[in-house]
Every structure is written in structure tokens, then in C-alpha cells.
Amino acid sequence: MSESLQILKLAVCLFNDVTLLDFQGCVEQFGFLAPQNVLNTDSITHVASKVAIDIEYLAPTEDPVKPSSGPLLVPTRTYDSVRDDEQFDLILIPGGPGTFPAALPPSVISFVKKQEPGIKYMLTVCTGSWVLAQAGLLQGKRATTNKYLFNFIKDATKDLGIDWVAKARWTVDGNYWTSSGITAGEETTTRKIRGFNELNISTEGDDEYAAFHGLV
Template structure:
């Protein structure tokens, strides 16, 4: 997970618009929690570490309305079991699910995109398509795709555009 994958979506959540009169307000206002297995710093390939605000255990009885699944450079088969369990449980009950970059690959690996349309990171697009269910309709030429309550973006900056549309 990289900071840019979450920062752009967070800014689209509306807090920044309070100080900008005359600017179109977002359709949905949301506040973000960074949830992880522990509160240890989350280090991506670049940029500063991201600090979790809650652990999976701390929110185990809570259902979030909106779930953001950022990407990263880890194959879904190597995703830690607690993360996979958290994502599966939350996605099934969420009103909206947003994925950025390769975040859709994780959903696909968990069977949560079967029979749906989605997009993902263009650099890994062919690998993602090859290693996931044939029932997923992967859309190559799209900044983002909406299928029901799941919104998937093709990359980091496309994730920002998707969040503003959301």
C-alpha cells in the first residue's frame, strides 16, 4: 500500500471542501480509519509509512459502510490470513467498496468479483486477468468501473478521479 493510494481518496471525502466556498461538494462525505493487523507502521515501496488508526481486533464487531482496498505489490496468494478474513467480512456487508490500483486483485482472489466487471492496474493487468476467475469481466480501457456497490480504479491517480465521482 502506498500513501498516494489512500491520500487522494481521503481528500475526496470532503474535509478539504469545508474551507473552499463555491466549490462543488462531494456527493458522499466520509471519514477514514486506517485498519491493519497491528498498529505498526505500514511501509510501502516509497514515501512515508502509514500508521493504522485501528486494528482488525478493535473493529471486529463493526461493519463499515465504505471500504477502500488499496493496491500494493504483493500477490493475493501471499496476503496474510487476518487481512483476507477482514476484507471478506467487510466487503460482504459494506454499502460501497472502492479499490485502487491492484486492490481489485485482492477482491478477485477472494472470489468477491466473480461475475462482475472491474478494472485494475495497467502495469499488471495481463497477470491479474490471467490469474483470476474467468467469470470476471476485466475492463482494460477504463479509469474506473462501477458494478453494483463495487467501484474499481485502474491506478493511483485514477483512484482519485473515481473518489471524486463517488
């Protein structure tokens, strides 16, 4: 193993009624940086990178997760199985109907809150940022979310001190990266990967959907 290679642990948060596409494009990209792809220089799938990403899929139980559409998803472990001394480097929270307060399992919020103090990067797609809001982790931070539900979520969290940004494909506030929707989430992942390797990409304000939904 190269002494300069950093292996990061990524937790993908799953729950019933999650939107599959919110995280699938992201993990396809992160998957290129799987340790075996980065370390095995003789493989056709070898990727030259300064970091490798080890992905785990967490859910409230070991039962298959039923997304809002698409096939059942099999988690690799439960939220409760994460030890108190175990720390992930990245957390990816997708959106979907399952992020609404009445549907979101408490174990998701508990996991995110416990991991937050030591997390390197917190990533959300679509209404995944609403999960962070419900966990009380967006107070005083800039964030964005699904543009169709933007005003609904902004109103639902109006007392939480969140700076919701309408015209943004994504926002970056410290180690918090929130993205607007499916393709914006993929772009955020691309930006993160390129950032790991000191490359540049487009800016967060490249968002045509804010005007379409009358937000700006």
C-alpha cells in the same frame, strides 16, 4: 447536526508494501468531507455536502506500516479489532506489491469478506481489485486494475469468473467501484463524492492507457 446529513464510515486498508499514492489522493478528497468540515458552518474549511466521511486506517497490527516507498504509516486500529456487529459503509483498498498473494496478510481478506454483505461501497485502486479477487468477491462482476499488470492479473484469476475490462479508467458494478491506477482512483473518488451530492462527471471508458499497453 442536520437531520438530512448522513455520516459514512470509511475503512482504508493498509498493509506493508502498499502504494501510498493509491490511497492518499483519495483520502485527501474524502477528508474534505470530514464531519467537522461539514458540520462547522463557521469554519474556513466548511464544505456543503449531504454526507460526511469518518475515516479510519486499518492494518494487520498496531505497528507502523511500511509502504512501498515513502514514510511509515500509523494505523488507527487493527483488522481484528473490528467487532462482528460493526459495519463500515465504505472500504478503500489500494494497490502495491503487498497485494500479491504471497505478501497479502490473511487479516485483510478476512476483514473484507466479513464486511462485504453490509457494505455500501467497495472501492479499489490499482491492484487493490486483486485483493477482492483473492477474497472471492469479484466472481461474475466487471472490474479493472493496473494496466501494466492487467494481463498478469487476468491470467492469475482466469478461473474466478471475473469480467476484467481493459479499456476503463474505472468500472462500476453494483456497489463495487474498481479503478485502474493512481489518478483513476482520484477520479473515482471525485465521481463518488459528486454522486453523493447528485452531480455528474466523466465516464468510465475515458482511458487512454488501455491502448498504450496494447489491451484494446
